[in-house]
Amino acid sequence: MIANEETLRHLMVKAQGGDKQCYSSLLMESEKWLRRYYARKINPAAIDDLVQETLISLHRKRASYDPTKAFLPWLAAIGRYRWIDSLRKIYRHDHDELYEEMVADPQEESVTAKVSLERLLGMIPEKQADVIAMVKIEGLSIAEAAEQTGQSESLVKVNIHRGLKKMSALIESE
């Protein structure tokens, strides 16, 4: 179970003040939250790296947290930014390991729904979301995605590029 929003906010405020014990707890809770946040939104083999990169970003940019605001929307904005960045870098992965689905914590459902990556994918045109999911998340090749969707290969590439760009612009609007 992940700590609630108020506890996380309190830990982050203390961490900005230099409290190492609070920071350690906050990073552990954030690690758990991010792992669940990214589940099924990126190739399972890439989750570890992405979670770690996001924690490093949290550390480097900790001054950008507004102590009067909730913590999770801030972490989610950083998480989305790193996620889109990593989708841009991924071309093809051939991993088909199984991974366990993380079960959502009921108390966090409202926040998770608001900041979810799925929602972000749902806000771009379907053709773009489909090919991003196929190529960047499931690891299909451009040719395979083209065959499955009936789009030409160059259209698949254009749709991935446009979709990622649109999602990147949506991070703060939604």
Place this chain on the structure above:
Amino acid sequence: MSEVANSLIDGLVDDLKPVKALRPSMGLAVTALLSVATMTAVATLMGVRSDLAMGMADEMFFLRSGILLMLGFATAFTVMNMARPGVGQLSRGWVWALAAASLFPITAGIMSIINTPPVEALRPSQGVECLTVSILSALAIGSGMTTWLRQGAPTSPERAGWLVGIASGALGAAAYNIFCPFNDIYYIGLWFTLPVIISAGLGRLAVPKLIRW
């Protein structure tokens, strides 16, 4: 939790030092200071328009200054808040300021259709000077804004680039406006709009690379 994650967390905790939370008001203060500095530079190096120096400025001067300053600061407010990310926090006040500012070029366009202006009304040589000084002022203001923004974590670098360009373009034009003696709508519609558009384009091209993290 994996060992790698554990050792990463230990490393980050070891590295922890107290930080002061970023305040967008500081970014706005930097923007305001640079705007005053460029206005002072224009007034010192080029002079102040004569009616303003006599304390009897034309009403068009007040309209133009007000619109440019509103556009500049409303946009700067949005972009400085982008330094602190958060889901669902985007402020859109700048859009209204931009819509109000576009009344100048729109009016000039409509008036040109009704009554084609003579080329003299556009004053090409003074216009180019207006454009050059406005863009140079915008570069100074935009550089300061970008430097401040780099401390933060803007999650939409392209949008931040456009907004830094629009804000600094409007404030750069407001600096030149202190000197510019012309009041007709054709001149303002063209030569005070171009710096904002060009600066927005420059911001979009240059700023995202500088603020990515």
